Amino acid sequence: MKAHLSRRNMLVASAAGMALPLAALPARAQEKVAKIGIAIPAATHGWTGGLNYHTERTVKSLQAAFPQLDFVVTTAGDVQAQVNNVEDLIAQGITALVILPMESDPLTEPVKAAKARGIFITAVDRGLSEPGVEDLYVGGNNPQYGKIAADYFKGKLPNGGKIVVMRGIPTAIDNIRIEAFNAALEGSGIEVLDMQYANWNPDKGFEVMQDFLTRFPQIDGVWAGDDDAALGAKAAIEQAGRAEGMKLLGGSGMNRVIKLIMDGDALIDADIFYPPTLIIPAITVTAARYAVQSPVHGIYTLDSPLITAENAAEYYFPDSPY
Amino acid sequence: MSDATLAPAATPLRQRIGQLGPLIALILLVILGAVSSETFLTAENVLNVLTRSSIIGIIAIGATFVITARGLDLSVGAMAALVAGLGIMGMNWFLAHMSPMAALITGMTLALVIGMLAGLLNGSLVVFARIEAFIVTLGTMGIMRSLVTWMSDGGSISLDFALRDAGRGLYYGAVLGIPVPVIIFAVLAALGEFVMTRMRFGRHVTAIGSNPDVSRYSAIPVNGVRLATYVLQGACVGLATLIYVPRLGAVTPSTGMLWELEAIAAVIIGGTALAGGYGRVWGTVVGVLILGLVANILNLTSYFSPHLNGAFQGTIIVIAVLLQRRRSGT
Numbered sequence: 245m246k247a248h249l250s251r252r253n254m255l256v257a258s259a260a261g262m263a264l265p266l267a268a269l270p271a272r273a274q275e276k277v278a279k280i281g282i283a284i285p286a287a288t289h290g291w292t293g294g295l296n297y298h299t300e301r302t303v304k305s306l307q308a309a310f311p312q313l314d315f316v317v318t319t320a321g322d323v324q325a326q327v328n329n330v331e332d333l334i335a336q337g338i339t340a341l342v343i344l345p346m347e348s349d350p351l352t353e354p355v356k357a358a359k360a361r362g363i364f365i366t367a368v369d370r371g372l373s374e375p376g377v378e379d380l381y382v383g384g385n386n387p388q389y390g391k392i393a394a395d396y397f398k399g400k401l402p403n404g405g406k407i408v409v410m411r412g413i414p415t416a417i418d419n420i421r422i423e424a425f426n427a428a429l430e431g432s433g434i435e436v437l438d439m440q441y442a443n444w445n446p447d448k449g450f451e452v453m454q455d456f457l458t459r460f461p462q463i464d465g466v467w468a469g470d471d472d473a474a475l476g477a478k479a480a481i482e483q484a485g486r487a488e489g490m491k492l493l494g495g496s497g498m499n500r501v502i503k504l505i506m507d508g509d510a511l512i513d514a515d516i517f518y519p520p521t522l523i524i525p526a527i528t529v530t531a532a533r534y535a536v537q538s539p540v541h542g543i544y545t546l547d548s549p550l551i552t553a554e555n556a557a558e559y560y561f562p563d564s565p566y
Numbered sequence: 567m568s569d570a571t572l573a574p575a576a577t578p579l580r581q582r583i584g585q586l587g588p589l590i591a592l593i594l595l596v597i598l599g600a601v602s603s604e605t606f607l608t609a610e611n612v613l614n615v616l617t618r619s620s621i622i623g624i625i626a627i628g629a630t631f632v633i634t635a636r637g638l639d640l641s642v643g644a645m646a647a648l649v650a651g652l653g654i655m656g657m658n659w660f661l662a663h664m665s666p667m668a669a670l671i672t673g674m675t676l677a678l679v680i681g682m683l684a685g686l687l688n689g690s691l692v693v694f695a696r697i698e699a700f701i702v703t704l705g706t707m708g709i710m711r712s713l714v715t716w717m718s719d720g721g722s723i724s725l726d727f728a729l730r731d732a733g734r735g736l737y738y739g740a741v742l743g744i745p746v747p748v749i750i751f752a753v754l755a756a757l758g759e760f761v762m763t764r765m766r767f768g769r770h771v772t773a774i775g776s777n778p779d780v781s782r783y784s785a786i787p788v789n790g791v792r793l794a795t796y797v798l799q800g801a802c803v804g805l806a807t808l809i810y811v812p813r814l815g816a817v818t819p820s821t822g823m824l825w826e827l828e829a830i831a832a833v834i835i836g837g838t839a840l841a842g843g844y845g846r847v848w849g850t851v852v853g854v855l856i857l858g859l860v861a862n863i864l865n866l867t868s869y870f871s872p873h874l875n876g877a878f879q880g881t882i883i884v885i886a887v888l889l890q891r892r893r894s895g896t
Contacts (some may be wrong), residue, residue: 286715287715288819288820288823289818289820290721290722292720293715293719293721293722297720297721411872438868439872440864440865440872441872443820446814446818447821450618450813451618451861452865454614454618455862455865455866458605458610458611458866459603459866472818475814476814479813479814564721565718565722566720
């Protein structure tokens with residue numbers, strides 16, 4: 245298997261060398277030292293759109309920097325498709341797997357099977373259900389995401405108030421954030437009038453917000469959970485003429501929303517950073533392991549700070565699709 | 567298949583009684599809403615629901631014709647996203663060359679044409695290449711959805727702010743207190759009902775749906791009529807995007823996701839036969855309103871865990887169709 249693989253890869257490498265004689269490749273045809281498989285969700289909403297964009301970008305630049313590495317990117321629309329992708333990647337003889345599991349439980353077994361073959365496992369954003377399966381973990385801080393949102397409303401409504409909350413797509417991540425949000429809100433005098441799923445989607449955010457507005461005469465704050473949903477909610481609030489004195493918070497750092505904050509929008513004056521860019525260190529650190537022989541294990545946790553007008557410029561990517 | 571052979575056997579009287587099914591479900595739903603929420607019957611809420619239902623409603627009117635002619639179009643949601651995306655890109659581009667209003671109107675025309683072309687593509691593959699409509703439109707659904715994702719880089723395609731003010735009226739505007747989308751939806755529904763029941767095209771659509779072979783022997787231009795239903799569907803999708811785009815001014819890869827199922831569900835709840843041969847546009851309108859009201863009532867009340875929203879919606883759909891079955895069976 246191994247001999248066959250390297251022979252095939254040598255053929256590919258020499259073919260590439262012949263096809264691109266002028267390319268800035270190293271002088272000698274390099275043997276591929278590792279094949280890195282990447283399994284991420286397909287672009288079903290803005291955040292995953294950004295994730296796909298940054299994955300593509302990162303792979304492209306790493307491929308140029310390290311021609312001795314091979315990258316295979318797969319995307320999946322649902323959990324079962326992702327399980328299939330992992331199996332296909334294993335069959336292609338990958339050396340390392342970078343995976344953002346769509347759900348932790350169903351992917352634990354397939355990823356364990358990969359590990360049993362000696363494949364290095366990097367989990368992104370979500371861990372697997374059993375400890376010790378992943379060699380490397382790069383994640384955002386989901387409990388902090390919920391807590392920052394709660395702290396924001398506590399700061400804005402020191403004497404209590406009434407808020408409504410939009411949840412995301414029903415997933416483990418959403419549960420973790422909401423749990424932390426509720427816990428941090430306890431005893432603050434802030435009443436959560438209702439929570440509804442808006443699927444991190446602008447259209448759903450618009451409709452849910454319209455119905456919240458007709459249902460509740462007094463709303464002091466809205467946590468839309470995500471910037472896509474927040475933009476939908478913003479349109480509904482402004483249309484109803486209820487923006488006066490209301491605070492709207494989304495989350496995750498979409499460039500359009502960060503621009504609003506920089507421009508001093510009356511309704512949205514903050515955001516929570518939870519960047520799809522976290523895939524970049526995950527792939528890069530994994531690649532470094534083989535490219536420059538950097539032995540890495542452990543946990544990288546990226547903070548989810550509050551973005552306000554003061555620090556917005558640092559988080560603003562005007563050219564990103566998200 | 568068996569439904570198709572049974573449908574023509576039903577007497578007009580039976581059909582007339584059965585027609586009340588979805589209407590009864592709608593009335594029950596309105597009563598439920600009024601009892602469970604004080605705000606349900608306020609003008610603001612009613613207009614909100616009617617306005618947002620217009621988008622799916624306009625698409626579902628086209629779907630009524632396609633399904634009545636024994637066709638199916640699964641691509642409407644992806645098509646809406648693609649047409650809206652291309653429309654926005656077109657409008658932004660035109661803006662550099664003309665006034666915002668002119669750019670808007672040119673872009674809207676473009677969107678309608680693209681919608682009809684997409685429908686023509688679906689229809690041609692079904693009619694001339696003789697591929698099953700389910701497969702054709704499943705394929706074009708995937709193609710169009712990926713194109714939107716690709717065009718937007720997975721993010722969003724946004725309307726230029728100069729155009730937003732010009733286009734705002736299409737969703738948020740009102741004439742004599744009635745929102746513009748509702749007027750468009752109502753006019754289209756009335757036209758659709760007229761065409762379906764009073765015009766030759768509608769009768770041809772129904773005849774083809776109930777028996778394409780007999781229709782062919784009866785000198786009905788079967789291929790042309792079937793093709794026309796898909797083009798009509800495309801035009802309806804184009805029209806729906808004209809209302810959709812000004813609402814939020816952006817298209818994302820998730821725009822229009824599952825609209826095809828909502829549209830088909832509305833058509834079937836309204837009493838149109840999924841196997842073709844019998845269709846009514848006013849029933850589709852009732853079906854769309856039922857779906858819109860269910861979602862609205864769930865947002866206005868907190869009797870159920872939001873985890874169970876889907877179960878509630880499913881139950882209402884089944885009840886609406888059940889009422890109709892039992893009525894038409896007596």
